[in-house]
Amino acid sequence: MAHKRGNRVSVSHVAQIILRGFLVAFVFLCPALLLPEISQDVSQGVTFLALLAAFVVVTEYSAAYPGLIEFRDAKPYNRARFVMFCVIVVSVTLLQREIVMASAPETWLTAVSATLGNILSFAFSPVSLLVSSLPQGVSPEHMEIVRVSTALAYTLSLLGLALFLLGLALGYWPRRAHTFNVWVNLPNFDPTKGVDIVQRLERDAQINVVLGVILPFSLPALLHLSNFLVQPVTLETPLALVWGVTLWAFIPVNLIMRGVAMYRIAQLIRAQRRRVADAQDAVPLPPQSAYS
Numbered sequence: 001m002a003h004k005r006g007n008r009v010s011v012s013h014v015a016q017i018i019l020r021g022f023l024v025a026f027v028f029l030c031p032a033l034l035l036p037e038i039s040q041d042v043s044q045g046v047t048f049l050a051l052l053a054a055f056v057v058v059t060e061y062s063a064a065y066p067g068l069i070e071f072r073d074a075k076p077y078n079r080a081r082f083v084m085f086c087v088i089v090v091s092v093t094l095l096q097r098e099i100v101m102a103s104a105p106e107t108w109l110t111a112v113s114a115t116l117g118n119i120l121s122f123a124f125s126p127v128s129l130l131v132s133s134l135p136q137g138v139s140p141e142h143m144e145i146v147r148v149s150t151a152l153a154y155t156l157s158l159l160g161l162a163l164f165l166l167g168l169a170l171g172y173w174p175r176r177a178h179t180f181n182v183w184v185n186l187p188n189f190d191p192t193k194g195v196d197i198v199q200r201l202e203r204d205a206q207i208n209v210v211l212g213v214i215l216p217f218s219l220p221a222l223l224h225l226s227n228f229l230v231q232p233v234t235l236e237t238p239l240a241l242v243w244g245v246t247l248w249a250f251i252p253v254n255l256i257m258r259g260v261a262m263y264r265i266a267q268l269i270r271a272q273r274r275r276v277a278d279a280q281d282a283v284p285l286p287p288q289s290a291y292s
Helices: 002-034 040-062 077-101 108-120 126-132 140-169 197-226 238-282
Strands: none
Touching (some): 002 040, 002 077, 002 238, 077 108, 077 140, 077 238, 126 140, 140 238, 197 238
């Protein structure tokens, strides 16, 4: 019976690994499959990247020891990040598909994106900064497309971050019934190096959160400066626009989520130390002899 149960668990684990690889490949292929007028060379390049990403994910999750992917054994953290990334990619892709195909009448996705673009295009907002960083000579129509696309992606990323923070506040992550292994879930973090692990986790958490807050405002400035050094980034092709806007919206939020998760882990370690210290203090000392 135990042997059958072990086989059942192993088959389930293999199926989950294959499903992860398939979903990652699908996300990479989705824009190229949905957008019209994609050249054969671009399709081949995207297919290669999708297979490479799927191979990395399958190899990482099938390995006995951690490698690159963080929080591998702390579900549903990676699942939440992947779902948010997938929603942003698919939503921006569908928006670009509707714009390129000039679908009429206007769909709800186009209307919502235009409304979000009007709301988020205030002075010094990340959306307006990114649009203003486009090089001169870009048509007003393309600037409008970038504006509505960035507004949609940025809104979805903020919603994903809000749901993640809500899950933390409600105690859904990390689950108290499961132990958290720092080495497995943070393979690039050496707990034996440097100062106390709690202080290092809190310091790295603060750095990640600060970077996540600053990046939406600093990336457009860096993009504007790069126009003087290399070929200007115009995001004029739909595929480049999808991936450029997605990464611009997802990377900062991902850093904030990582920082919040590391700070939460530091709190758990601190609470565990406090419980151990209280338990040791509660143990009565053995009676001492009068001659000791």
